[in-house]
Each structure stands twice: as C-alpha cells, then as structure tokens.
Amino acid sequence: MDGRGAEATGALLESVERRVKWLSTAIVDHANRVRPNPTGLKVGGHQASSASMTSLMTALWFGRLTSADRVSVKPHASPVLHAVNYLLGHLRPEQLETLRAFGGLQSYPSRTKDPDPVDYSTGSVGIGATAPLWGALAHRLVRDRFGEPAPRGRQFSLLGDAELDEGAVWEALRDPMVAGLGEVVWVVDLNRQSLDRVVPGSTPAGLARMFEAAGWQVLTLKYGSLLEELFARPGGDALRARIDSMSNPEYQRLLRCSADELRRRLPGEGNERAALARLVADLDDETLLRAPRNLGGHDMPSLLGAFDAIDDTRPTVVLAYTVKGHGLPTEGHPQNHSTLLNADQMRQVAHDLGAALDDPWAAFPEGSAEAALCAATAERLRRPALPESVPPPVPPDSGRTAPTGVGNTQQALGRTLLDLSRSAPEVAERIVTTAPDVTSSTNLGGWLNKVGVWSPTTGHDWFTDDPETMLHWRESARGQHVQLGIAETNLVGLLGELGTTWSRWGKPLLPIGVLYDPFVNRALEPWSYGIYAGGQSVLVGTPSGVSLAPEGGAHQSVTTPSLGIEQPGCVSYEPAFALDTEWCLRAALGRIGKPGGESAYLRLSTRPTDQSLAAVPTDPAARERRRRQVTAGGYVLRHAAERPAVTLAAMGALVPEALAAAERLAALGHDADVVCVTSADLLFRATRGRRGQERAEDWILDQVLPAHRAAPMVTLVDGHPHTLAFLGTVHRVPLTTLGVTAFGQSGALDDVYRHHGIDADSVIGAALDLVEG
Template sequence: MTQPAGAPATTDRPDEKHLAILRALARKVLWLSAWTIHNANHLRDNPDGVKVGGHQASCASLTTLMTALYFDVLRPEDRVAVKPHASPVFHAIQYLLGQQDVDQLRRFRGYGGAQAYPSRTKDTDDVDISTGSVGLGVAMTAFASLIQDHVRLRGLTDGEPPGRMVALVGDAELDEGNVSEALLEGWKHDVRNVWWIIDYNRQSLDAVVSDRLFGQIDRLFEAMGWDVITLKYGKQQEAAFRQPGGEALKDWIDRASNALYSALVFQGGAAWRAQLTADIGDRPGVAELLAQYDDEQLHALMTNLGGHDMETVLEALHGIDDDRPKCIIAYTIKGHGLPFAGHKDNHAGIMNAEQMDAFKQRHGVPDGREWDRFAGLETPADELRAFLDAVPFARDGRRDRSAPPVAVPERLPAPSGARLSTQEGFGKILDGLAREDGELANRILTCSPDVTVSTNLGGWVNRRGIWDRQRRSDVFRDQKLASAHQWAMAPEGQHLELGIAENNLFILLAAAGLSHRLFGTRLLPVATLYDPFIKRGLDALNYACYQDARFIVAGTPSGITLAPEGGAHQSIATPLIGMAQDGLAAFEPAFVDELEVILRWGFEYLQRDASAAPATDWLRDVEGGSVYLRLSTRPVEQPDRTLDAATERRIVAGGYWLREPAPGAELAIVYTGAVAPQALEAFETIAEEVPGAGLLAVTSADRLNAGWTAATKARQTQGDGATAPVEDLLAPLAPDAGLVTVLDGHPAALAWLGSVRGHRVHALGVEHFGQSGTVSDLHSAYRIDTEAILDACAAALLERRRHR
C-alpha cells in the first residue's frame, strides 16, 4: 500500500446534496448489479445445471467510480470501454438512465438478455466499445482517440468538441502485452483525450497482485508521456491522518503488503484493531486515535480508499483541465461492501441465499421490489428521477451515431500490364484512386504495421501523405536526395503508419471501422500486413469483427509462393481463418480484374446495414461486414477479357467457370489464387484427353461456403427450394464426377466442395511449414504444381471408372 508519487488535481468541494444523491445512486448500482447476478445464479431456471457466474466482487470495486462517471462527469461525446467483469454495473447504470429494460437484467447471461461483457452488437443498451477479451477494449480507447483527431483535423466533422476516450481498467489487465504495445503507439502519435482509470483492487483472477505494482505503473505511463493521478485515500482517512497518531497510521497503510491489507479487509474491524495495535500501538497518539472508532467504524475508515470515496473521485476527475492522456490509479477493494470483500478467492464468488438476505436488509430493499429503481433509498424518488433526467451523458438518449454511405464508382482504376501480381494490382488500384481525388478516395484511411512499401501502398502514400498532428516535411526530399517515397506528414494525411505490432493494427481498424458510429464520420479503412502475421493479431481481428467494425485488410504476400522468405513468412492456415471468422468476407483472387470487382463490391459492402438490404439476401449480405483479401506477389499472365455483369456477380459470390464444363462432365479442376498458372496448364494438358472437363476459379471459398450453408439452412427451416451459387456452379458436372482442388494454403479450404453434390474430391494444398526455395521447387515439393494436379486428375478419373 506504499504511497506512489503524484496527487489528484482538485477543485472546489462538490455540493453536499449533489454528493448525497450520487452516493445513494452508487448504493443502488451496487444493489442492482449484485441482485442481477444473484437472480441469474440462484432464482432463474437453469435447465443446464451449469454455473452462470457474474463477478459480484469485480463489480463492487467499480461502483463508485462508474457512478461518478456516468451520472456526473461524462458528456455525450465521451466514449467508454468498461472493464469486462463490471458489465452488471454498466447494465444497472443504463437501467437507471432508462436505456436498459428490466427484462434484460432478469435475463442477464441468458439468451436474449444483457450480455456477460458489454457488447455493441449483442446488447440493447448504449455500449460504446465492446470488451471481454481483456486489454483490447483498453487499447481501443487510445486508437479511437487517434481516429477522432484524424477526422477532426481533416475537417470531416461538424466541429463538435472532442470527446474523452475513457477506459475502466482492471489492474490485472495491465499484464496483457497488447496494452503496452498500444501505449508505445500512442506515444508515437501524441495521443490525446484518453483517460485510463485503473481499478487498483490489487487482485487478479487467481491471487493478490504483486506489491508495489503501482510504482511500475507510474513509471510506465510517465515514460509514455501520460499524467499519473493517484486516488489512494478517501476523505475519512485524510481527516484521520491530520489527528495525533495519524501520521503513524498513514505510514502503516503505506507499508502494508497487498496480501495483508486484503486479508484484514476480509476479517473486519476487530482484526484491524488487533493488527494496528500490535504494529504501531506504542506510537504516540495511535491508541487514542483507534479508541475513537468502534470495530465497524474502524473497518469503514480502513476501507475508505480513494476509489470508493465519491468526493475524492469527483474532485480528481473534474480537476482535469487539459487533453494530455491520464492514467488514474484508483485504489479500491475487490468486493467492497460484500461479505467476501478482500478475500483472495472472491473473483468468482457469488453470495449465497443467506448472505443475499442480509445484503438486502442492509440496503433496505423490501421483498418483491428488488428490481425497483429507487427502492431502499432515502432520497425521494421524484428528486432522483429529476436528477437522472438531467444527467449530461444521457440527456439526448442513445449516443450511437450514423453517417451516410459514400458513393462507389461504377469502375475503379484498372491497372495496366499483361503480367501482374494481385499485390501489385492492389497497389495500382489505390494509386489510381489517389490520383482521381473523388469522395471515395477522400474517405479512405490506409494503415500498415511498418510494411507499407513491401505491401505496395507506397504509391497511395506518395499522393495522400502520412497523417500526423503536425506538418513535418520529408527531410530526404528537402535535402534533394533521391527516393521513390515522398512521405511528408500532415494533419490532412490519409495513411497512419504503425510500428510492427499486428494487435495494434487490428485495434486501430476496430476504431477506424466504427468512426461512423462513434464520431458520425464515415471512414473506409484499408490495411495491409504480411499474411502469415494475421495470426499474431488474430484476437484483435476477432475483436474488431465482433464489434461490427468495417474495414478492408489485405494479407500479402501469402503462401509458400513467397518462396525465398522461408517458413516463418509463409502462411498456410489463413484461408481457413478467412472462412471461419465471422463478420469478414474473405477473397483470394488470381487476376487483377477479379480484384477490381471485389474491391468495388467491398467498398459498398463495408457500408451496408440490415435495414437497407433486400430481405431476400442471405444474412452476411444483408448486414454487410469487413473484407479480407489474400494476395500474392507472384506475377501471372492476365487474361485478355472484359468481364460482363454476370461474371462479376459470380466473382463476388465466390467462383466462376474459367473454362465451362460440358453437361455431364466427369472431371473439373478447381483452383484458388496464385496457383492459377499451373491449374490452367494442367487443364490445357488434359483438355483433349478428357473432353468437356471444366476449370473452376474460386475467388472466395468463404463466400461459396457461406452461401451454401445459408441455402441449406433455408431448406431445412423453411422447406423452400433455395439454392446456393456453389450448387449452381457444380450442377453441370456428372453426379460422380471427380474434383481436383488446389490452392497455396490448407487443402481443407476447398475440400468441402465434395459435400455440395457428392462429388469425389482430390484436395491439393499445403499442410506443413514452408521453407526457403524457388517457387517451382516449393510448389513441386509440396505438390501443388502442374504435375501434382495432373496426377490427381488421373487418380480421380481412375477412381470414377472403378466405381462405375
């Protein structure tokens, strides 16, 4: 409990009546959160017999802080990421503000009820930032602040004041590495208007945290340019410190270990008295000081920490008068006000029926009125209603914003060249958009984790510049030194350069992809990273999609086709990730004209919402989402063709016949992405021997699979004749035809095609770590070359004829 450096800013003392109402509301929030969890675990039907849970102790440590924030400090433009385990506190506050229905509280952690952790997409109340995977919501507030400043400095907003991005942080969340990564990135970009309020209850899920952790927190945040404000002592403690013996008491508190302090909190007043008497009872004035308090009062004094003292909290938060980032260390007690407060095992603890009865009596809540908004409070209900109606944060109701869609042109700039890679084509399309300077280009924000040039974003950045708060010239250009990259930095720049941290990239995309919801300004974020390193940021990617953030991410280069780079830079499983990740439409085009169609569709897909989509579309198309492009550095010969509207629709749906099969064809080669040349070569080799064979280009295994799943469910549940694009594609083939599938990735990404109509599949792909070599060497070694395709075709034909 040692006192760290730093002290809270102060203002004039809050009005006593105002304080009394806030304290009453804090009691009600504690009651409602505890009762919500109790109802879910002990009163509601539980047919599964599985523990529901709910973290009553983690809620209790934040009730004062969250009450002060939501009912007094916050304004409508502020955005908050709530500590995951304090979700019931958030729902209780929303209920008191009229933004949550009691039925949702009754069904907490049940189907259709308030969620276990605050969710933008699953909760019905006013959630700003989803949390749950600890540390990610914390980091998102920093990146949301950068996006807020980006749209403001570029003049894309209506000039409203900037909001504060607030994270309520469990002290154990600071162990997450992504938090430190985000701090460093925030320092690089001079992050502003961010408050991280640390619930320093000194307990994690399994134990009491290390002593003097706050000292490390201090140094970490100060090194990153943050102001550190510490709320350690409440007003009762400060008053006691001013009495004779008070300095000795303060010194004891500062020296006490976290474990001892927590144990005494659990044991109560008599244990406090015995410990203090034994340790400092012979110090002048201490015995007399302790004699002023009975055991209950002494316990109240020793647990009067800064994070539980409403006046201390309000003085500190209202005393902040600049936009520098703030780390506010609020000392609290896990389980404060509950029977298991301070016990190291209380994380998953839930009050039993007897404990809840005593808790109910202490809060003055009559039987049958447990869900009443004001039951048990001495303040008249009319006063409380008037107070809540005037709360600044909720005065305008729900605060989720919207923005009109940005028009997408009928065609994107078409790259020229007979031989191109999809990565090169991607860069040229963006460069062409930058040249045209239309509204679509003006809303694009690109970003990359220090691989901007190697993922072909250089042309875009040369024309659109790097975003920075300050105008910074390109020194190499000023010195007249030759460079292909003209990377001037300015507030109007449209590329945000990140360090090598993929978690940061995806959390930035979560913030940028919600700009229309958070700030009322639509951005179209486009990001690049090396495809294998998607796995390094997978938790944050899932988090971004879970929030329904909208963005395009290009994983490039990909596969063992990135031959000389070796296994560490060669992706295998990413096609399966693209198929499995909800909220993400994954594509892997082989040709640049396909890529143009997909990008054009993708920019529109990012902007869809369910209310504007045709009711006949399947779920993913109705709701829209984000887009993942798996691109390659392998240059391939581009087809000399003009795509018609029907082919474009098939490209977006996931596949089209590059070579149409004859009715009843006995064989088809199916390929995805960079292996197109060997698939085409193999097809041309067998075309005369197997007349009528087909060559199927799969641009999106994900979209084909999702469409098939949607049609299957429709037939099962509605009994209609719904068909999927993949079913129509495979319909011309003979029922016992062979399919040879091939891609530079895991073979399972295409092997499922055999289930659509019962065709036999010979699936080629990469199942093991790559290695360095030439493209031809590796394709041969891993059997995705022309010879392997031909061998698989021969085996498929032999198998078919054997079974006829």
C-alpha cells in the first residue's frame, strides 16, 4: 500500500505516542476532575483501557494507515482516537474538554455524533468489532456492481481481548463469506484484563488456534525488543520459559513490584531459579522494571513489522500483548478499568510524558519532527470528497389491479421485488437482499432466480438441469442476493453496513434483510446499533405472531410490534393485504440510501387472507388516497351506516377477525367502524405531533379516527396488546386492548386465536362490554 510513511519509525513514533497517551489521559481527567459537575453524577472514562492502545494506534495511524483504510476502535479507547484526530488537525483544543458532555465528544466512537472522523461506531461490545467484516463485504459488493467506489484499502478492527467473549464475534468469524476477505485485519489488545479482574486462564494460544481453524493468518506479538534481547543472554531461555508458564494474574503482579521485589519474585521456585537469579541480578533497576512492561503491543518495531507482514489473501488477526494502564500509576492493577488518576498522579504523568498539566492541549512545536510527522500523516490520510449520489426515486405504486383471491403478505414481498425489476429496473439494480438461510421459505425464491446470488467468484449450479429444482443458485459478482449462515446477528450486521455505502463511498444501495420474525429479538441489538451508526435498510420479519400456529410457541413472536414503535431511526409497518404490503415496501425503499433517510421494519404473515376484503377503490384518485393512508399509518376499512357504536382497530393478520366481528355486531344493533392499522408507529408519531411533542404530520388521525365518529374502541393485534393502546387517547374514549400476552403453543388457527382471546368472538364480547356496560 502507498504512503505508509516509512520515515515514521523508532524514536519519532515513540515521541508521538507519549503525546497521544498524555492527551487521551488528560481528556478523561478534564471531564471528571476539572470540568464543573453540579449534579455530582459520575462522568467516567477509561484511562487504563486507553493507555494499553496508544502504542498500537500510534504505529497504525502515523506509520502505516492509508486514506483508503477504515478502522473500528474499541469503545473504551475513544479518547485515544480523539487524541490522534486532534494531532491531525480535526479537533480544536476546546473540543478536547467536551468528552461525555452534551453535544461534545461521545463516550464511545460514533460516526454520526462525534465531531471528528470516526469510521465505525462502537460501544456495544462485539458488534463494533465485527462491523469491518461486513464493511469489507459491502465495499466488495458495491465495487462489483457499480465500479470502484474507492481504493480497496484495509478494514481494521481494534478490539479488546475481553470482547472475544462475545458470541457475535465467533458467529461472524465462522460465516463462509468471511474467509476470503483479505482486506480485514483485527488487532487484539491482549491486556488480559476485563472490567473486574485479571483473566485467570492463559487463553492466547487457544485463541490463535480458533482463528487459524477459521482460515485466518495469525500474527502474535508477545515480547518486545528488550525482552528478546534478555532471552538471548545466559539464562534467557529460562526467563522465557518462566514467563510463558506464568498465569496472567502472577504476571500482572510483577508490574506492581519494586526492583527489589522483582529480583525476589521473578526467579520463582523451579530448577532454573539460580540461572534466573543471576540474570536479573546483572540488570540495573531501570532495565529490570522495563522488562515485564516490554510486550509486543508496545514495541514500535514489532508493531510496524506485523502490519508489514499482513497477508492480503485472507483475514488477519494480530494478537498484541499489552499492559492495561501502560505507563500510568494504575498500570497492571486488577481494578484499574475505570480508575481515575488524582491530581498528584496526573502531575507525575505529565512530567513522565513531557507534557504540562497547566497547558494540557499544547501542540508540538512548529518545525519539530513530531509536528512534521503529524502534518504529513494528516495529508496522507486526507480523503477525497464523496460524490453526491442518491438512489433513483421509487415509484410509489405499480398501478396493477388489486389482487383477488387468497394470498398473504409474505408472498407479496417477493412479487413486489419482481415487479420492481420489470417496471423500475433502475431502482431494482440498487436492491440487495440478504437472509440467514431462509430465502426460499420467505418467498424470495423468484427474486433470487432472477438476480442471482452475489459471490466474489462465479460458481457452478450443479442442479440447474434438475427439473424438480425450483431455486437456482447462480453465483457471480453481479448477483444481488447475499446468503449468510444461520446467524441473525450476522444478517443485521451486514444489513447495517450495506446501508452505509451511500455515506462511506457515495454509492447508495437499497438493502433488504429477511428473517423469521420470532428472531427479530435475537437480532435487535446489532440491528439497532446499525441504525445508530447510520445504516439505512429494510428489515422484514416473516412469518409473525401466533398466526404461525402449527409452529408452536418457540416460533411465535409477541413483542415485535412494540419494538417497531420503540426503535429510533426506523419506521415500522404491519400490512394486512398484498397491495398494502407493496405500497409499504415501496415507501420504505424510498426512505433509505440518502441524507436524512430512515430504516424500516416490515412485519409480515403467512396467514391466507381473502384479498377482496381490502376493498381497494378502482377510481385512480380514490386508490391514490388509499395508498397515501396506507403509507401514513392506516385507513377506515368499514364505515358504520350512522355514527358507530364502537370502533374496531386491527392490524395485520387479524383484520379479518375485526371485519367478521363488525358484521355480527351490526346484526346485534351495534354498527362498527373498522380501522385497518398499517403502521402503529406512524400513528403514534402523529399523536405526538398533534401534541407538539415531535415533528410529525397528524392529518392521518383525522382520516382514520375523525372526531365526529369517536366511539368506544377495541384494538386487536397479533402481538402484545399495548401496541395499539395509545389509540384510545386520540379522543379519550373507553378502550379494550386485545392481543397476545403469553407464550403460544401449537394448534389450529381457530384454537390458538381462541386460546389468546383474539378471535372474532372475543372481539364481539369486548365490544359489547364497552357499548352495553
């Protein structure tokens, strides 16, 4: 790679690293000890976690990084990233005083909230660490489909060893798509400490074997140049063996020892005690104290050499041994994770690092070699401005005649995608679908047959001539479907990165991820985190609810309708009919891939429904009015002849129950309005907008719940009943909410609906209780 700055070696990098360490430590100090804090609430920060990363990050940024590279920085090292960005001219001195302040530097790196350059948001342990995997895959896909958006570059992930406890890391590592991503480099800050303790087991060798088994190149940086020199002396083999056999806690204890204590402890009690005692006796105090701290993750030549040894044909992991709190008074202490230095300690650190406590943000002197290196690095890492690019507008309606007969909303998903490929090819070419091994069972088969599967290499479909094969697995770099293994965390991780290509490389995609709705909860954290990081995409959960009756309770989603309302940066839809699904999906695609865009969640069903119940108007103007209502949150599906005695508001698969109940209520003398809710989320926003609590249009409320037709209300949803409970507040009417509050079980649809009290009989009973008292 070009522009690696070979002149930035040795003493010069070490000098810059000392300033990075000072700045990162002072940023946290100012936030906690200097900045006024009238509430007394702990601000926090991680001086020790930052100190273990300063050597790694200095070597990378000032020695080897290029403008094409992207880096994910472990959450607790955010002060180091800000310190580096300050030296590169991306922050003003006063901004260093705003860590964890409102509108200031974020607690953890955020590409959407921090004022300085951040490539990947981190913070949720394990999620930010894996993001560069999916970022690399997204870059390749964009490159294959639309040409080179930027030089390939490397995708770095700087993560703490404790993050490797997260299952998301190993789920990502094992996905077949990852093995060929040679641009991916993970650097593990192997300080062998977690939040509360020194990790007791010695696991690095085991970690190396796990990475190697996944096909990764493993580079281990255990010892620095001083220790390697000591190993070459008489007794050095014994010293190496002694250190290698130590437990992590015993080694950490050495860091807290004086020189005299080290001379007593280091030789141990083994057969080589005498040889070790002679070796350490010959060392002066300064050298002896430096030795246990001289690990590979703090040794500049070792770090630069590792970055130069990366094999770009496969993913690489650098296991870099470090000391938590390196160079600070809290160095190596088992409880140093959140420990803050006091004023005396800060003064000593300033002295040790060549800084000044009363002028903490001082720059390198003009004309110094350090200042020149910072300027040269800033220029080398400067990125060209992104081209302005937005996806083509999505036609809001196909114009096709409304479906008749029996169908379901999941089927409509596949049909809508095929419709777009025929009627709006410029939109369809931006669509990328992905699924965790549920492509055929979620009705994406026709779409996949048409667009093919994305793969870096062209594969051979051995079943293409099999007349009984309905799903044709044609793999090529032109494919538009990415198939992952069975891991929902990977799915939404990729979805988030596919949804950032418009802002990373000026190449917008329209990504759609499909998974079983019961597993949205499993994917919720990384999905939410992808949205927080600026990823705009469409997540489809299907099939959903207890309407999936024969599958049993394990496959019945209850809370997901509520999640759709509660998730920031996302609009949720749960349509009841095929045409409603098409309109909602088109509206969702029109929201993403651009500044100010918004992700979407569609909750679909496999329940067969008579499509004529939708009563779609045939008049073009009336049809357009219906479409606008559908995409705004709902519409009135049945009007009572006079003022209604009751309003039935239903969503998704349960709309037929509401309609059936309304007909029977009318026969009992209680005529009802039926409101088909397509987005509880948008209706809730409308109620808040009407009250001035957020910026949201409220016209839809006047159309679905006009004041002159206000009546007692029954709400019905195949999910938790509180999802629609807010509708009663629009006109302050009596309300009964029906839904699912218990785990489901297998059975016929009628039996399951009756068990949960969401069948037509239950709706009628609830309505009669309201109107007859």
